[in-house]
Amino acid sequence: MSSTPVPVTAAMIKELRERSGIGMGLCKKALEDANGNMELAITNLRKSGAASAVKKEGRITNEGIIGQAQSDKAVALVEVNAETDFVVKNERFKEFVQAIAEEIAKTSPASLETFLQQKFSKEPSLTIDEYRATVIQSIGENIQVKRFKVIPKKTDASIGVYSHLGGKMVTLVEIEGSNQVQKLAEDIAMHVAAAAPEYVDLEQVPADVLEREKEIARTQVKGKPDNIVEKIVESKLNSFYDTVCLVRQKYIRNDALKIEDLVKQNGQGLRLVGFERWSITQ
Secondary structure, X not given: OOOOOOOOOHHHHHHHHHHHOOOHHHHHHHHHHOOOOHHHHHHHHHHHXXXXXXXXXXXXXXXXXXXXXXXXXXXXXXXXXXXXXXXXXXXXXXXXXXXXXXXXXXXXXXXXXHHHHOEEOXXXXXXXXXXXXXXXXXXXXXXXXXXXXXXXXXXXXXXXXXXXXXXXXXXXEEEEOOOOOHHHXXXXXXXXXXXXXXXXXXXXXXXXXXXXXXXXXXXXXOOXXXXXXXXXXXXXXXXXXXXXXXXXXEEOOEEEEXXXXXXXXXXXXXXXXXXXXXXXXX
16 A cells, blocks of 8 residues: 655755755655655665766856857847866757757746746756756766846847857847848847947946046046036047947948948838847856
């Protein structure tokens, strides 16, 4: 006669997670399989090899790549880290990053924590975090999903993505006004990788940053007549805008053109509304 199943409580899952370091989804399954027996659950986790993945969880992950994928509804960027550049170049690691990016683009999760606990569509018996654990076991290094962002697609907009240095940096540009100018968006995304703008246009420059730049400029021209000071300050601010605002930057492929002019050349009503410039964080 089989024993009555023991209910697995949130407190039990929390205790097993604290003792093992393994994701909550895997802890819940281990407890259910062990009928609530904590020690048996830990033993089974060790036998399955999950414990070996946990031992690697604390290792520093300073290498990685930025993955990107698109669905009908969105474009996703995700940073995934590993311990060494050798593993980052591993095909199994690259396959994991691409699969993760595709899942994010398709499901648009609300947060990283939510995403890690959702089911992996290609293998529904696993959560995303459990899938990550299997890759850790296979590769032998700690792997962490660091961050992600979902950029929804709009019917009247084009999104261009550019990947640099094998995914060490990925840039994205969104242009509103047409869904037929993806190549233009891709070209500007390449520019973003090289020119490193901080804002789309001067309206995006925070007031405190603007005041700081004005103060620096005024300090540099102390002692001059007020009317000259204001002209010099304005000139320095314009130079600042030309450096940090994407639409004001000179196009890397043709420095006779500013990015805003390049956009205008490609059609009436086009407007560059956003960009992303992601590189591996330390």
